Amino acid sequence: GKIPATLIPGDGIGPEITAAVTRVLDALGAPFEWDLQQGGMAGIQSAGDPLPGALIDSIRRTKLALKGPLTTPVGGGFRSVNVRLREEFGLYANLRPVKTMVPGGRYEDIDLVLVRENIEGLYVAFEHFIQVGDDPHAVAISSGVNTHAEARRIVRFAFEYALAHGRKKVTVVHKANVLKALTGLFLQAGREIAKEYEGRIAMDDRIVDACAMQLVMNPWQFDVIVTTNLFGDILSDQMSGLVGGLGMAPGANIGEKAAIFEAVHGSAPDIAGKGIANPLALLLAAGLMLKHVERDDLASKLRTAIEQTLQVDNVRTADLGGKVSTADFAGAVIKRLA
């Protein structure tokens, strides 16, 4: 039967890549019955709200969404709709796999998974300014929040993922030398949970700055990485660079009340409207969504078609050194599905 799911095209390149992805999913025979909803700038335009009630209601009903990127203004304006959605639906785990699919890049045989804590840390954004003299913004203050319970839950998620997917090691990434409370607690939770998996899944830890260097020098030493919200945001963009860039990196936001699948990248205003964006990150996210609804058969059929398009047909978008458009890339994948 059909599975109701919310579809949010989003901003910038969002509508272009969403159109490409839904075409491919139709050709694949994916079981989703889309409920189209607007959010972000598109939500402001259509409903006067970056996070319209209709969008929330839709996800509350479907518990499942495929989401294009949503633009968040820098500085003032409204709070990130992505962050608010993660909070609203308790999407505590952000799963971000990176895998080499295009040979001949800077790195070969990359196959890593980053698990990002998705609702705590510095992204709770308890922020304010303090006025000194006549400067209202003389001092900026931000407090992060990590809880023992949430840290244990996300680390457990990483270990369970490792077990279920034949992975060997979980690396806990932190800054416990400086942020002794905020990320020391995270490391402590990592050590506690690791004991339960002793003999099955190995555990080690890294300080985030050294980890960033090691990801460039020798990324193969890692397997599954679990880390706090801000570090996970940064490291996942970095890790996408190991496999060809942001056009290759999918993400799954998973919680008890819903799951939202999206690309790691944003709305890419620099290339929006040109029809040249790589739809693969969102297409791979749709693959994660198919696995989530236990259609592994369709997910692997999709992956094979993508690999053949990239590796046999040599059809690639500009970010991967190719020259086809977003729509033509989708067309090439559809040909491989036939």
Ligand code: NAI
């Ligand atoms: P971005 O990820 O949109 O773009 C960074 C660079 O990567 C740009 O040069 C862009 O052209 C390129 N790029 C990204 N996706 C691509 C694709 N599919 N194909 C080819 N090239 C691609 O990051 P930026 O510019 O910092 O952010 C733009 C907006 O997106 C901001 O408003 C930000 O808040 C928002 N954003 C939204 C996210 C979400 O909805 N989950 C995640 C990240 C950013």
Ligand code: MG
């Ligand atoms: Mg990010």
